[in-house]
Amino acid sequence: MSARAKPAGDRRAVLVAGSGYGALKAAEDLSHAGIPVVWATEAQHFLELPPGVEPRPEWPSDLNFQFRPLYLRVTRHPLVTPLTQARVLSLAKNGDGYCAVVEQDPLYVDYDLCTGCGRCMEVCPLGEGDHPPLSRSPAFCPSRSLLLDKRQTSPCRQACPLGVNAQAYLALTAAGRFQEALAVVRRDNPLPGVCGRICSHPCEQACRRNELDEPLAIRGVKRFLFDYEAEQAAASLPLPAKPTRGQKVAVVGSGPAGLSAAHFLNQDGFQVTVLEALAEPGGMLRAGINAFRLPRPVLDAEIQALADSGISFQTGARVDSAQALLAQGYDAVLVATGTHRDLSLNLPGEDLPGVRHCVDFLRQVNLGEGASVGARTVVIGGGNSAMDAARTALRLGALEVTVLAIETEDQLPAAPQEVAEAREEGVRFKLGFAPVEMTGRDGVAEVLHRAAHWETGQGRPPRIVFDDDDIQGTEADTVVVAISQRPDLDEGGLGRELELGPGGRLKVDAEQAASVPGVFGAGDCVDGPSTVIQAMAAGRRAAARIAKYLAGNHALWPDQDGVARGVGEHLPIGEDRPQEPRQRMAQRQPKTRRRDFEQVELGFTASQAMAEAARCLQCASCCECLACAEVCDQVGAIGHARTGRQVEIDTPAVIWAQGGSPPWQGAADGGRVFPVEPQSYSADLMDALMMGSAAAGLAMESAAQLRAPKAPQEIEPAFSGEPLRMGVFVCTCNQTMAPAPVLERILDLAGQVPGVAHRALVFSVCHPQGAEQIAAAVRERGLNRVILASCVCCPLNFQCISCNDQRTRARLHLFERLGLERSRFETINLRDHLHPASGDEDEMFRRARDLLRGAFIRSQHLAPLRRGxxxxxxxxxxxxxxxxxxxxxxxxxxxxxxxxxxxxxxxxxxxxxxxxxxxxxxxxxxxxxxxxxxxxxxxxxxxxxxxxxxxxxxxxxxxxxxxxxxxxxxxxxxxxxxxxxxxxxxxxxxxxxxxxxxxxxxxxxxxxxxxxxxxxxxxxxxxxxxxxxxxxxxxxDHQLSPEVDPDRCRGCGRCVEICPFEAVGLKENPDGSFTSVVYRHNCVGCGGCVGRCPVTAMDVPYFSNRLLQEMVAGRMKSEAC
Amino acid sequence: MKQTSERIRRIIEDSSLHLCLECGKCSASCPRLVAGRQYSPRLVAQKLMFHPEDAAYINNAVWECLTCGICEERCPSGVQFCRFILEMREALAEEQGLLGYRAHDGALHSWMRIMTAPELSQNRLEWLTPDLKVAQRGEVAFFTGCSPYFDVFFNNIQVDTLSLARDSIRLLNRLGREPVLLGNERCCGHDLLWTGDRENFETLCRLNYQEFRDHGVKEVITSCPECYLVLSQYLPKAVPESRLKVTLLIDLLAAEAQAGRITFKPLERRATYQDPCRLGRMAGRYEEPRGLMAKVPGLELKEMEFSRQGALCCGNSSFVNCDAFSKRIQVERLRQAQATGADLLVTACPKCLIHTTCAMRDPVKGGSLAMEVRGLVNILADQME
Missing domain, CATH: 3.50.50.60 (FAD/NAD(P)-binding domain)
Known part of the structure; x- marks a missing residue:
């Protein structure tokens, strides 16, 4: 709900396209003549000058203030639909008029709701930077409302399969807000400690800093955040509250996919049990990844955190039948068993003793099942597993480890860092060779290989092409074959129940559902070997499908694949931005570390992490850390996920105030398109205004039928004789008005005043719900006077040059939309007078007390406003x-x-x-x-x-x-x-x-x-x-039109003399004396006559003479205050 | 409440209200009633004594009175109605705060209250012209009154009440006297006294007395009837130690003229004279001004229909209750003045000067009432030889 109705679908109105003074004038004339207007401009505010127009030195310096009242009158006029950041997509002839399609960008800050409290700016981690995403409206916009610059989603986040918001946690880290940063990671990723160490970090590959120097060390920062929390033994920030659902889900497999799915299902309230065949949970994270890369305490802690959050784990529980699980009472089963079977080379000699296969080998090592290698170990394969195997072999005592791979150095699938670290530790590489045979008698003794390369072609699987016939040999006591893995399903029970696809992979449909209803699949067992992060993304995807299957709850975690929102290109990389190398993480020396299974990398220090995070270019401007949305929760003005909209308008005429020509669909027909040329700004501002007026007049010729005159509803309020029942409402302005104790003291004070029947804090008076709270209290408690302590200075129905949108909105909500009686309200502007920044609570209270005291006195002099x-x-x-x-x-x-x-x-x-x-x-x-x-x-x-x-x-x-x-x-x-x-x-x-x-x-x-x-x-x-x-x-009639007391009026005529509007005259009495009369139609309510009257015979209903006399006479004391 | 009624009982006795015979002569002569307002001094007296429960009526009536004093002149029982009003206003103000409505949005009363500030610094002697001879020290002071303020406040009706002060000094110089002028003189407090603000009135009295004492002043001369009334009658009550001699300038002039020590040039005009209430009915000076005008050769005095004890009020006193009825009183009085065939209206009080001028200067229809209004001292100073 907002002050004005949102345009819903198609509508009939005159389209005013463009911004600036001329457009404003045109919109004013049309709306004030009773014609509905849709005012659309690409600019962020309606007074932005049209493209190519510069402010001129001869324009008055207070120009913007001069236009404030008009701006408010027009943009808040009930007949005007103002659309900023909106462009006319097409204009087509339609009968006598046109059909216009207008597209509006998403409004991340709702202009109709924003109270301008500024808390979002305070919590924004980028507020102090070169390009704060949140900014105040420009001076010419009479609103405190904020603008949010949200560009296209940053490449790092788009590159992450899980969509982890790297930009946001970098921004928070740079600001030293580590806990919040970690909470941002955890929003999408339940395993920050794991991913901070072993993630393949596609984010870093995508980082735009690559264009400048080196990518951000995003993974390292994430690791720091996790380690920081662990070292500080700080409690994690709580995850969002979760619903409770009765349904049970079994997750088979506790690898990254299984853990991720279990986590997200658990967060959505399902009862999740993770079943793990091995003795300890973690799947490939534990069995396949070395402790020197992923220390076991880290993995244990992360799994423990998941267990603590409500997921139950059963280990040593090999599942042979998904249907049996369903029969046991699980409502859904997710198969996420990974790829634990090694592929074979199918070469001669592969069955010789001493030839090992990678997954099998690593599991033995990692699970402490006892494994050993010979002095000379050859690892076949160029992936990360091969690197793991090679480095493990070193640590098991191998004196000489050789990696044999077909790929060249550039082509190696392993991460360059892994290759580099392996090399540092003494691993030798024989690249560009394919194994041909393993020879030996009792065991393997030599690997024979030939120079080769992969040949890839369209529509064909890659194949090995041998480059020459020269067979070489590498001596080996142990050979580890590390050329990928496949699922282990076909031999087990699951493979008998569930349909499998190529490579023994589980076959699922687009909804991740397997062939048995209620059974789903995710991770490597479906997709084949991938990375941890990809597996986790698959797990989450499956979790969403299961939630949908069980609860009909769709799109809980929107698929992050290719997610992109925001308006406009990434922030440009400024020419003055210096090159800065990326932080290097401390590592143990190769000769030391190669002897044990302790962690190789030591992590960033806090200052390193902050320095590294500060290198981030903050591509999307707004990083979507959501800190602002959190503080704006009650107001709801900020919505990061908002989308744009299209409005179709049936318009009899168009006012084109933005230069260029309309985007015609079909033949151009400008017969009823009336321009306000940007050239009209070239000489005198008044020219542009006049052009606007002329265009509006021309448009009216054909738009007159859109008028629907409505008689104003006027109820004469009865004021006299009622016992005083006053309400005092104090706006907290979304908790920024003053510290809570001060507001409480103000309310206490109000409670001591005689006649006060109700008092309450209101979170925001200019917010629809805040106004509704007041209206409900006024009606339920029968309040007949209200003191409103907010930013609203006066309850009257006009805008002066210091008025703003929030004040106008509050009045519109209270008096127009909710129909409360304006003349029963007295207002005080606390907002501009308490100065909460000073921190002096007593002083704030004193100021508020003085203002309230005045309001109490004034409220006793409220009188019905003129309503003819x-x-x-x-x-x-x-x-x-x-x-x-x-x-x-x-x-x-x-x-x-x-x-x-x-x-x-x-x-x-x-x-x-x-x-x-x-x-x-x-x-x-x-x-x-x-x-x-x-x-x-x-x-x-x-x-x-x-x-x-x-x-x-x-x-x-x-x-x-x-x-x-x-x-x-x-x-x-x-x-x-x-x-x-x-x-x-x-x-x-x-x-x-x-x-x-x-x-x-x-x-x-x-x-x-x-x-x-x-x-x-x-x-x-x-x-x-x-x-x-x-x-x-x-x-x-003007609400402030004065009344004349005939007993007091001396008939002197000074009021007649001063009135410039011929609104006061003299009426002759039978005895020849005179009494002045107000011609209400002419009266503009300026009050000149009232001030001029020597005997106080004229008075206005608001801020009356009587009141002023009370104030001067010093009767401003209210006993209670 | 008992205390209040006791106080009111004493007021009734002190002002002889209990002697009221209900004859109604007061009401019949009251200018407010004559101007069309339902207002009756008799009814106020009766209500207060026999129907004190009708507080609303009594309060309104107490604040509405012009205190012109004509009812007292007509009362066969000697009821002191003005004293009654003054003391009732004080009593009501103490009980309920300052009520009644003040013309000009109460601005004049505000400035009078501002003058109660002890640390006040005024710039009130700028009107002195070099031809005026005043002494730096001496036992005789001239009390200017509020003229320096009036002329600023009422500049839109072009009154020149400061000319009264200048001409007073000129006349004193002519008599060989050079009075002391006090730079920090305050308002005499007349308007506060008559609108119930006893506390601030007494403060002004004390501050003025201190100013006199600090400068060694033993005698004060004034040309304003209100200042004279306050300094001579009310200040000694507020400041009992005061031994000030207060002289009314026209008394002095009358005596000097009688003795032939001052003579006047001829002025061929037909004039009429407005008796100020504070000078006539309250100070009994009816003949002194007339005697002085008679000393001006050629100046023909044509009395209005109601003059001396029966003179009609200028419409207002103490800047309260100026309203449609005040205007009618003024219109009536100016018509009476015009009816004499005179072309010059003379008065001896700056307030009469302001009020009659205001009525004449109405932007709409004011012109028909216009005639020349001058202070008595203006004429005497202009014509002195």
């Missing part, structure tokens, strides 16, 4: 048949207004200027325009909605009635001008109302206008302005 409504009759009288007048007349007639046009008009006592007299009356006008050729004007009396114009036509005086009068010839301007109207210019300054006169409802065209636009456009602009008044059907 008058109906309008849409009669427009245009005096002067200039081109402007004719253009306006035709436009207004097409809008359906009743137009009377006097071609030649002159004030009584003056001559009709010869230029005008010589002008021939325009021909061929619409028949529904009443035309008069010549009229002498005796005078104009009355007010907006009810003017009487004395006109002499054909020698006879007539009385013309009109709701609005336009003076479109220069000789008539005098009819609108009054002497001594100081202050008027200032008043209209913020309205940019070119045609207004001191008399509301009388419009005139000044010669300067015709220098800005041509006469036709000026006529349209005039028609647009006139329509904002005349087309409304109803006019409301």
């Amino acid at each position: 409504v008058s109906q309008m009759d849409r009669r427009v009288l245009i005096l002067g048949g200039s081109q402007v007048g004719v253009s306006a007349a035709r436009n207004l007639a097409m809008q359906g207004l009743k137009v009377r046009l006097a071609h030649h008009a002159w004030p009584s006592g003056e001559e009709l200027p010869a230029v005008i007299a010589a002008r021939r009356p325009a021909q061929g006008l619409e028949p529904d325009i009443t035309q008069v050729e010549a009229a002498e004007i005796g005078g104009i009396e009355g007010h907006l909605g009810d003017f009487t114009v004395k006109a002499k036509v054909d020698g006879r005086w007539r009385s013309w009635k009109a709701d609005v009068v336009c003076l479109t010839d220069e000789n008539l301007i005098g009819l609108s001008m009054y002497a001594g109207r100081a202050g008027l210019k200032k008043f209209y300054r913020y309205d940019f109302a070119f045609f207004n006169t001191p008399q509301i409802g009388i419009y005139r065209v000044m010669p300067v206008t015709l220098k800005r636009v041509d006469a036709f456009q000026a006529g349209a602009a005039l028609a647009g302005e006139v329509a904002t008044a005349a087309a409304k059907a109803y006019i409301q």
Whole structure:
């Protein structure tokens, strides 16, 4: 819920495309004339100048402040749908009008919800950097709302099969926030300690730092985070709360895939049991990976953490039948048994004693089953397992270890670091050779090999091509064949139940389901040998499918494969960014480490980790650590997963205020596309505004049928005689207003005030739910006065130049949407006065107390605001048949207004200027325009909605009635001008109302206008302005229009003298004395008369004289305060 | 409550309210009633004595009175209605706070209260022109009053009450006197006294007395009837140790003129005279101003329909309750002045000057009431030889 209705699907409205002052003016005229508007701009804010336009030095420096009220009036107008960061995709002719498709980028910070509290900025780890992702709206936007720069997802995160958010944990690490960083890892990866050591880190390969120097040591940082937590013995940050579900899932296999699946299923509330055939859980992590790369305490700790989180582990439990598990009461079974069977070379001599196979060999070593090697060991294969085998052989006492592989150094599948470390430890490499035979008598003695390479071709499996016939031999006491593995399913029971595919791999469908319902497969046993991270990703994928199968709960963990969101390219790598080598992790010396199974790498220190993390380029700007979303949880303004939207608009006319030409679909037809050219900004800002006004007027010709006049609902509030039941609501502004103890003290204070029946903290008054909380309390507890302590300065229905969007929104929610009575509210602006940054709680309380004290006094002087409504009759009288007048007349007639046009008009006592007299009356006008050729004007009396114009036509005086009068010839301007109207210019300054006169409802065209636009456009602009008044059907009195006390009024006329709007007059009493009267239609509520009255006979309903006197008289003390 | 009613009983006795015969002469002569307001001094007296439960009526009525004193003149029983109002306002203010409504949004009363600040620093002697001779030290001081403030506040109606101060000095110089002017003189407190603010009034009295004492002043001359009334009658009650001699300038002038020590040039004008309430009915000076005007050759005094003891109020006192009825009183009084055929309205009080001028200067329809208004001392100073 927000202050305005979101556009749902197709809608009818006038499309205003582009930003800037001209577009603002156009949107204002249209919406205030009752026409719905969709305002779409690619910019982030509506006043961003159109492309190519620069601010000009002659523009006033307070320009943006001048536009603030207008900006708020328009963007929060109920008929305006404002879309920022939105572009018109296509425009197509559709009947008389157009069909426009507008696409809006995702709004990661909801402008309608953001309170501007700024907590997100405080917690953002990148807030202090060169490019903080969160920023305040620019000065010209009267909102405290924030903007979030979220670029395309960083390459590291996209490259990670699990989608682990490396950018975020690097950002947090750089900020020294290690615990939070680790929690970010754990969001996607339950095994940070394992992956911090042995992950194949595709993230690092993808790192954009490669373009500059070296990739980030992402894995090393992750390892540091895990080690830091373990060393500090710090409790991990809690994982998100999980639901509870009754269903049981058996996970067969405790390798990376099984553990990952078990973890995510457990997090989703399922009862998970992991069944492991070996004596200890971990699968290949334990059986296949060496302790010197992955120390057992790390693995044990991670598995223990999983067990602690509620997963049960059964070891030594070989599963032969998935169906039996289902029969035992498991609702689903995941087979994740991995690839534990070695592939054979199928070469002669492979069965000789001394020839070992890698997985088998490593398992024996790793599980302590007793293994030994000879002095000379040859390892066949070039993958990571081969490196493991080679280095293990060294540690088992081999004097000479040789790796024999077909690949060249560049092609080796093993990680370069593994190769390098093996080489450091003394492993020799014979590359580019394929084994041919193993020879020996009692046992193996020599491996024969020939130079060879892999030949790969389209649609063919790779095959070995021998390069020459020269057979060489390498002596060996032990040979380890390490050329990949396959699942072990076909021999066991599972293979009999479940359909298998090529290579003995489990066959699953797109939902990871095996051939038996309720049985799923994941990891290497399905996909063949892969990496730990890939297996974990597969495990999570299967977990999602199982959750869907069991709970219908889909997309719990969105598939991270290729996940990408955000708007725009990655942050560019600045030219001034220095090259910086990557941190090197300390390692034990090769000659020492090769003797034992202790860890080779020693990990980063904290300063190294921070320095390394600081190298991160933060490609996506926003790293999605979600710290901001957490502090914005209640407000809900930040949504990192939001998507864009498309809106289709059925528009009778288009205002194009962004240069270029519309993206036509089909033939271009610009007949009803009215431009506000960026060139109009070139001279005077007013030109652009006038262009906007003219475009709006032209658009109105065909958009008039979109109007649906609605009579304002006005209920006269009864104020007198009711016992005081006051409510005090204090906005916490999402906990940033002041420290909680201060707010509590403020509430306590309010509780001591007589008449206070309710008091409460509200998390955000400008938030729909915050306002609803207030409305509910007001209604349930029958509160008849409310003090609202927030950032809202006044409860009135207007915006001044210091107003902002949050204040406006709060009032819209409370008074317009929820229908609370405005005149019963008194507001204090705590937000700008407490200065919580000072930290002085007593001072904050004192300030709040003083403000509250004033509000208590003011609340006793609240009175009903003026609420008169008058109906309008849409009669427009245009005096002067200039081109402007004719253009306006035709436009207004097409809008359906009743137009009377006097071609030649002159004030009584003056001559009709010869230029005008010589002008021939325009021909061929619409028949529904009443035309008069010549009229002498005796005078104009009355007010907006009810003017009487004395006109002499054909020698006879007539009385013309009109709701609005336009003076479109220069000789008539005098009819609108009054002497001594100081202050008027200032008043209209913020309205940019070119045609207004001191008399509301009388419009005139000044010669300067015709220098800005041509006469036709000026006529349209005039028609647009006139329509904002005349087309409304109803006019409301100004809420602050004063009342006159006839007993006090001395009838002196000083109020009449000062009012620039002819809104005060004198009425003669029977005894010859006078009393002043307020002409409510003319009154703009400025209060000039009230200030001028020497005897306080006039008063306004809000901030009344009576109140001011109370304040001066020093009765501001409220006993309780 | 008992304390309150005891106090009110004493007020009733002190002002002889209990002697009221209910004859209604007071109401019949009350300018507010004449101007159309449902207002009756008689009813106030009766309500207070016999229906004190009607507090709303009593409170309103107490604050509405103009304190012009015409009812006292007409009362056959000698009820001191003005004293009654003054003391009731004090009593009500103590009980309920300062009520009643103050014209000009209470600005004048605010500045009077501001003057109670002991550390006040004023710039109140800038109006002195080089031709005016004043002494730095001496036993005789001239009390300027609020003119320096009035002329700023009322600049939109172009009153020149400072001319009264300048012309007073000029006249004193002509008599060979050079008075001391006190740079930190305060408001005499008249308007606070008459609007119930006893505490601030007494503060002003004390501060003024200290100023006199610190400068060795033994005699104070003033041309303002309100200042005269306060300094001579009310200040000694607030500051019992005061032994100040207070002289009204026109008394001095009357005596000097009588003795032939000051004479005047002819002024061929037909004038009429507005008796200020504080000068006439409260200080009994009816003949002194008239005598002085008679000393100006050619100046013809045409009395209005109601003059001397029966003079109509200028419409307002102490800047409270200025309203539609005040305006009607002023219109009536100015019409009476015009009816004399005079073209010059003379008065002896700056307040009368301000109020009559205000009514004439109404932007709308004010012109028909316009005539020249001057202070008595202005005329005397201009015409002195």
